[in-house]
Amino acid sequence: MEILAQHGHLLLIIGCIFAFFMAWGIGANDVANAMGTSVGSRALTVKQAIFIAIIFEFAGAYFAGGEVTSTIRKGILDPDLITNQPELLVFGMMAALLAAGCWLLIASIKGWPVSTTHSIIGALVGFAAVGISVDAVNWGKIGTIVASWVISPLLAGTISYALFTSVQRLVLDTENPFQNARRYVPIYIFFVGFMIAMVTLLKGLKNTSLNLDFGFESKFLNSMPLATAVGILVAIFGALLLRRVSEKQPEGNQNRYANVENLFAILMIFTAAAMAFAHGSNDVANAVGPLAAIASVIESGGEIVKKSALPSWILILGGVGIVVGLATYGFRVMATIGRKITELTPSRGFAAELGAATTVVFASTWGLPISTTHTLVGAVLGVGLARGIGALNLKVVGSIFMSWVVTLPAGAGFAIIFFFILKAIFG
Amino acid sequence: MVGSPFTNLFGQSPIRPIQEHIGHAHQCAVLLQPFVEAAIKNDWDSANALYKQISDLEHKADEAKTKLRANLPSSLMMPVDRGDLLLMVSKQDKIANHTKDIAGIMVGRQMQIPLEISESMRKFVEIAIETSAQAVKAVNEMDELLELGFKGRVLEVVEKLIEELNRLEHENDELQIQVRSELFQIEDSLSPVNVVFLYKVIEGIGALADAAQSAGGKLQLLIAR
Numbered sequence: 001m002e003i004l005a006q007h008g009h010l011l012l013i014i015g016c017i018f019a020f021f022m023a024w025g026i027g028a029n030d031v032a033n034a035m036g037t038s039v040g041s042r043a044l045t046v047k048q049a050i051f052i053a054i055i056f057e058f059a060g061a062y063f064a065g066g067e068v069t070s071t072i073r074k075g076i077l078d079p080d081l082i083t084n085q086p087e088l089l090v091f092g093m094m095a096a097l098l099a100a101g102c103w104l105l106i107a108s109i110k111g112w113p114v115s116t117t118h119s120i121i122g123a124l125v126g127f128a129a130v131g132i133s134v135d136a137v138n139w140g141k142i143g144t145i146v147a148s149w150v151i152s153p154l155l156a157g158t159i160s161y162a163l164f165t166s167v168q169r170l171v172l173d174t175e176n177p178f179q180n181a182r183r184y185v186p187i188y189i190f191f192v193g194f195m196i197a198m199v200t201l202l203k204g205l206k207n208t209s210l211n212l213d214f215g216f217e218s219k220f221l222n223s224m225p226l227a228t229a230v231g232i233l234v235a236i237f238g239a240l241l242l243r244r245v246s247e248k249q250p251e252g253n254q255n256r257y258a259n260v261e262n263l264f265a266i267l268m269i270f271t272a273a274a275m276a277f278a279h280g281s282n283d284v285a286n287a288v289g290p291l292a293a294i295a296s297v298i299e300s301g302g303e304i305v306k307k308s309a310l311p312s313w314i315l316i317l318g319g320v321g322i323v324v325g326l327a328t329y330g331f332r333v334m335a336t337i338g339r340k341i342t343e344l345t346p347s348r349g350f351a352a353e354l355g356a357a358t359t360v361v362f363a364s365t366w367g368l369p370i371s372t373t374h375t376l377v378g379a380v381l382g383v384g385l386a387r388g389i390g391a392l393n394l395k396v397v398g399s400i401f402m403s404w405v406v407t408l409p410a411g412a413g414f415a416i417i418f419f420f421i422l423k424a425i426f427g
Numbered sequence: 428m429v430g431s432p433f434t435n436l437f438g439q440s441p442i443r444p445i446q447e448h449i450g451h452a453h454q455c456a457v458l459l460q461p462f463v464e465a466a467i468k469n470d471w472d473s474a475n476a477l478y479k480q481i482s483d484l485e486h487k488a489d490e491a492k493t494k495l496r497a498n499l500p501s502s503l504m505m506p507v508d509r510g511d512l513l514l515m516v517s518k519q520d521k522i523a524n525h526t527k528d529i530a531g532i533m534v535g536r537q538m539q540i541p542l543e544i545s546e547s548m549r550k551f552v553e554i555a556i557e558t559s560a561q562a563v564k565a566v567n568e569m570d571e572l573l574e575l576g577f578k579g580r581v582l583e584v585v586e587k588l589i590e591e592l593n594r595l596e597h598e599n600d601e602l603q604i605q606v607r608s609e610l611f612q613i614e615d616s617l618s619p620v621n622v623v624f625l626y627k628v629i630e631g632i633g634a635l636a637d638a639a640q641s642a643g644g645k646l647q648l649l650i651a652r
Contacts, residue, residue, distance in 0.1 A: 033433040040437075164576070173579030257574045340434040345574070373433055380436060387506035387576040387652075390440020395502040400432045 003087045003426055008298045011090055011426070018097035019291035019314075020321040025104035026116050026283050027325020031057065032333035033373045034279040035272060037380075039334055040341025041349035043268035046334050052269070053276045053326055058319040060280025060364075061288075063200045065318070066310050067367035068282055071141070072120065072289025073296070075367065077128050081136045086297045091422040092131055092415070093290035096123035099414030100286070103407065115371040118404055119411040120286045121145060126412025127419045148368040149404065152359050153378020160355030160382035163188075167264075167347055168386075172257065178247050181263040185242060186235040188350070192270045193234030195358060196277055197227035203365045234270070241266050257347075264346035271353040278360035279372045280319065286369055288318035343390045348383045355379035374400060438503050441512060442569045444495045448516060449566045449642065451488040452523040455481055456559040456635060459526050463552050466533050467545045478534045481527055488523040492516055506577055507649040515645035519566070521638035522559050529631040532624055540625075541617065544609045551602040551629075555636040558595040562639040564588050565646055577650055585650065589643045596640040603633045 004011070035053050038044040044052070082088050100119040107114035121142070128136045171180045201223035245262045255261070292314050297303070344352070356372070356379040363370045377400060384392045458481050465474040495516055499509055532538065540548055565588040568581065575581045606629055614622045 036433060168576050168578060172575050173581075255574065256571055337434045341437050343437050343440050347574075377433060377436060381504075384504050384506075387578070388573070389437075390442055390505065390573060391438030392504040393436055393438045393500075393502060394504050395500070396432055396436045399435075403432065 004090065004298060004301070007426055011094070012295060012298050015090070015094050015097065015291050015294040016317060018094055018101060019287050020317060020324075022097050022101035022104065022116070022120075023284065023287040023318045023321025024325035024328075025101050025108070026287060027057075027322035027327075028329035029104060029108045029114065029325075029333060030116050030283055030373065031276070031279060031322065031326055031330050032337050033376060034275050035334055036337035036341055037275075037344055037349045037353050037376070038268050038272040039338030041265070041268065041344045041346045043265035043346050043349065044272060046331055046338060048269075049272060049334060049338075050326055050331050052273050053330075054323045056273045056276035057280035057284065057322050057326075060277035060282075061284035061319040061322070062280075062312065062315050064203050064277070064281035064361065064364050065285040065288070065315050067203055068285030068364050068369050069289040069292050069310055069315070071145075071367040072124070072285060072369060073293040075141045076121070076124050076138055076145075077132075078136050078138050082132055086303065087427065088132060088423075090294050090297050091426070092124070092127040092419055093293045095127050095131075095415045095418035095422055096120060096411075097287070097290050098418050099123040099126075099411050102414055103410050107407075112403065112406075115373060115403060115407055116283050116286050117369045117371045118149075118407040120290070121369060122408035122411030123415035124290070125408075127415040129412075130416045131419045131423075145368060145370075148363060148370050149374065152363055152370040152375045153381070156355045156359040156375045156379035157382030157385070158355075159358055160351045160379040161386050163351040163354055164348060164383045164386045164388050167351065171260065172347065177257060177260045178263070181260045182242055185263055185267050186239045188267055188354070189238035189270050190231040190235035192231075192274045192354065192357075194227050194231030195361060196274055197230035198223055199281070199361050199365055201227055238266065238270060241269075261346050264350055267350045268346050268353065271350045271357060274357040274361070275353045275376075278357040278364065280322070281364040282360050282370060283372055284315070284318040284322055285364070287321065288314045289369075291317070344380075348388045351388075352376065352379040352383050355382060374404075439498055440573070441495060441499060441505065441507075442573055444491065444498070445512065445516060445519075446566055446569060448488060448491040448495060449519045449522070449563050451484055451491055452519050452526075453559050453563045455484040455488060455523040455526045456556050456639075458484070459529065459552055459632075459635075460556060462530055462533070463540065463548065466538065467540045467542075467548070469539055471534075471537055474534055478530045481530045485523040485527040488520060492520050506573060506652075508652055511645055511649045515642055515649065518638055518642040518645055519562075522562070522635055522642070525631050525635040525638060529628050529635070532628055532631070536621075536624060538621065538624060538628070541610075541613060543613050544606055547602065547606045547609055551599070551606050551632055554595060554599045554602055555632050555639075558592065558599055558636040559639040561588065561592040561595055562642045565592060565643050569646075572650065577652070582650060585646070589647055592640055592643040596636050599633065599636040603629060 031053055035049040039046055039049050100116065100123050103119045104114055104116060125137055125142060170184045171177050174180050202220065242263055245266065247259055249259055292310055295311065295314060356376040359375050360370060360372055377397065381392065383389055458477055462474055462477040465477060496513065501509060503509065565585055568585050568588065571581045572585065610625060
């Protein structure tokens with residue numbers, strides 16, 4: 001107890017630094033995957049992708065990041081076991097942040113597959129199981145999270161497959177693909193706008209005092225009219241952008257569908273925004289969840305409260321960390337990824353992105369921390385199964401699966417070491 | 428930062444390389460026309476120069492084939508079957524191989540085409556080359572096929588191209604019969620060894636058209652997975 005009274009502010013500041021470090025790592029590396037599809041399919045330049053990422057990562061973190069944050073803060077550990085030793089929770093969370101941050105850094109330097117989600121979950125479980133007791137881990141919740149890691153790529157793949165097939169039917173395989181693209185692309189854009197608005201209304205406006213009541217039965221129905229209106233507005237904006245694409249085939253392009261792909265490139269601006277929003281809602285929360293736990297313990301004077309409002313400054317800190325990571329290092333990674341993913345044309349890239357973004361956003365609203373990159377991989381495979389991509393290395397899927405297996409104990413190991421170091425210094 | 432797992436997920440699509448490969452093979456076949464012309468005129472300097480070009484292009488096609496095979500690990504997920512794709516490449520490669528064999532025999536023996544059959548021979552070679560050109564057309568539809576996920580109306584386009592390919596190959600067969608019978612009419616007036624090799628050359632030209640048709644056939648298999 002007295003530790004917290006004595007060093008509370010110092011611990012909180014260090015915690016902020018660690019959380020910022022991890023958020024920086026996410027921005028430097030993980031965002032590049034989320035945005036790489038747009039850059040690779042030439043729908044966006046690196047600069048445009050960064051610009052979209054900065055705005056929507058931040059928005060996603062702020063408006064839809066709360067649920068995942070609270071899962072990480074209080075869903076994984078059973079606080080009852082450490083009520084008389086709240087400082088352990090603080091040390092543990094700090095250790096988890098530093099462990100995940102370090103692991104991200106090492107893996108990035110080595111070019112290994114990384115997942116921010118897996119490293120933070122591994123770190124939390126590691127410190128709780130070793131530093132407190134095996135019973136302190138809420139294994140039921142962990143089981144749900146692990147199950148979601150398997151389900152999310154499958155779900156994203158299914159959605160992408162369906163989206164790509166619908167594009168084939170409605171647009172590409174028709175008499176006049178260009179006309180049909182002009183007709184149907186705004187509908188896809190509507191869906192993007194509607195989904196993001198819906199999630200924001202359902203989950204995100206806790207941070208603001210806006211209250212919508214149209215007198216319907218449920219919150220869900222109450223959110224519908226406004227989300228629909230937002231979707232329509234976004235679709236109109238999209239339709240205006242589509243008008244600027246000329247029907248003439250680009251010079252020197254052999255592909256009969258080049259002009260149609262240009263229309264889908266416009267759609268990708270919107271799906272890229274959705275992807276950034278989804279990534280912000282899920283992965284920023286990984287960085288700020290532990291910090292939220294630290295802050296709530298310290299500010300309540302050593303009490304581990306189950307219910308406490310999530311201060312928005314924490315989400316903002318995470319959002320800023322990601323944006324700084326993007327601006328200092330992430331853009332280089334994005335350029336590399338964009339150069340490598342050239343086999344993905346906009347009509348496929350959008351299907352993959354939207355499938356993944358939809359899955360991630362919904363997982364966020366359920367408070368499930370999932371891996372954005374793995375979900376995206378599932379989505380890309382879905383398009384591949386629809387015979388839409390020239391070549392995919394299935395070996396990589398194996399290496400990604402291995403990354404789960406490696407990242408969990410690595411995060412755990414680091415967290416345990418840092419936990420005992422912190423305990424030795426302050427305890 | 429070497430590459431994230433996500434970038435490594437994307438392999439190189441085999442479609443462009445396979446189109447490049449048939450491009451080289453066809454360029455090789457195209458040279459057979461001036462080559463045969465030179466042989467009819469007994470102009471062996473030009474024929475030699477053309478043979479060298481043919482040989483270079485055949486080598487280029489071989490290199491493209493090797494590269495393609497090296498870049499097709501069995502862990503690659505493609506919209507088409509890997510085995511069928513490899514078969515298609517080897518059929519395409521035969522277009523270049525037969526061209527080089529034909530030109531090789533003729534250059535080596537300074538084989539003159541008897542004037543009596545030269546007219547049919549010209550036509551025969553021309554249609555063989557057209558057959559190869561038609562195969563190129565069909566293979567060049569592959570990016571459109573991919574664009575549509577190997578479904579839908581582009582299939583009909585390819586079917587039509589392959590129908591025409593089959594028609595050309597059939598026409599080439601008919602011409603082969605004609606050239607042979609013309610040669611048979613005059614073979615007593617030629618040296619027996621020359622006649623044997625002339626038959627060999629005729630067979631080779633027929634085989635060239637045949638290879639082009641087979642490549643198209645494999646393309647059909649690819650589509651109908």
